[in-house]
Amino acid sequence: MKKVLLVTLIVAIASCASPSGSEAAVEGVGFFKPMPDEKFIAGSDDVMDVWMKYIDAHNNQDLEMIKSMSADSIYILGPDGSETNTKEEQAALLEGWFAAANPKWDAYWGMPYTSVPSGADWIIAGHNLTQAIDGKETTELHMIDGEIKDGKVVRFFVYSANQPVK
Numbered sequence: 437m438k439k440v441l442l443v444t445l446i447v448a449i450a451s452c453a454s455p456s457g458s459e460a461a462v463e464g465v466g467f468f469k470p471m472p473d474e475k476f477i478a479g480s481d482d483v484m485d486v487w488m489k490y491i492d493a494h495n496n497q498d499l500e501m502i503k504s505m506s507a508d509s510i511y512i513l514g515p516d517g518s519e520t521n522t523k524e525e526q527a528a529l530l531e532g533w534f535a536a537a538n539p540k541w542d543a544y545w546g547m548p549y550t551s552v553p554s555g556a557d558w559i560i561a562g563h564n565l566t567q568a569i570d571g572k573e574t575t576e577l578h579m580i581d582g583e584i585k586d587g588k589v590v591r592f593f594v595y596s597a598n599q600p601v602k
Contacts, residue, residue, distance in 0.1 A: 464552040471554075479548030483557045483584045490589055491541050491563070497534045499527050507588045515578070515596035537567035541578070557584050564599075575599050 464475025486505070493501035503523050512520040520526050533539060546561035563578045577599055582592030 468551070474554065475552045476549045477552055479550040479557050479559075481548060483548040484546050484559055484561075486584050486587055486589070487546065487559045487561060487580075487582060488543065491543055494530070495540050497530075499531060502530065503527055505587070505589055507585070507590045510589060511591035513591075513593045515594045537569055539565055539567040541565055558582060559584060565596075 464477045466476045468474040490502070490505050493505060503526075506523040506526060508523060509521065510523050510526055512526060514520070520529060542564040544562050544564060546559055548557065548559050550557055559580070559582050561580050561582075563580065564575050565578045566573060566575045568574075577597045579595040579597075580592050581595075583590040
């Protein structure tokens with residue numbers, strides 16, 4: 437009986453001395469140079485679901501749905517350095533792009549993450565973007581880093597690369 441009590445006491449003390457797995461995860465990993473105290477942990481798939489619905493709305497060229505899912509003062513940094521600052525600007529840009537090139541996005545990976553300590557929810561995702569330019573179909577690789585807040589897309593950054601030559 438004394439041995440059981442001693443082992444129980446040692447386990448209780450050890451569990452107080454070291455953080456549990458969930459407490460350690462809250463500390464986060466990585467860095468963001470402009471905010472040195474910011475770290476990151478895995479986020480909720482609910483945030484990833486918002487992004488995938490947003491991509492579906494783009495593929496369906498549903499401007500009303502896109503606008504309803506975009507924050508009023510959405511910020512978008514395009515791969516060419518262009519900036520979009522409102523959902524009205526975004527809708528006008530997309531309307532022209534949809535008519536000219538019929539772009540389609542195929543997400544091939546994605547991960548939600550949360551910044552600590554701020555609690556901001558983000559996604560990072562890779563997409564194949566296929567569009568028709570001058571009658572010729574092209575495909576680019578796009579990586580998106582986007583912030584989602586209260587079910588709305590607040591901002592995102594688009595990075596682009598050509599597909600590898602095979």
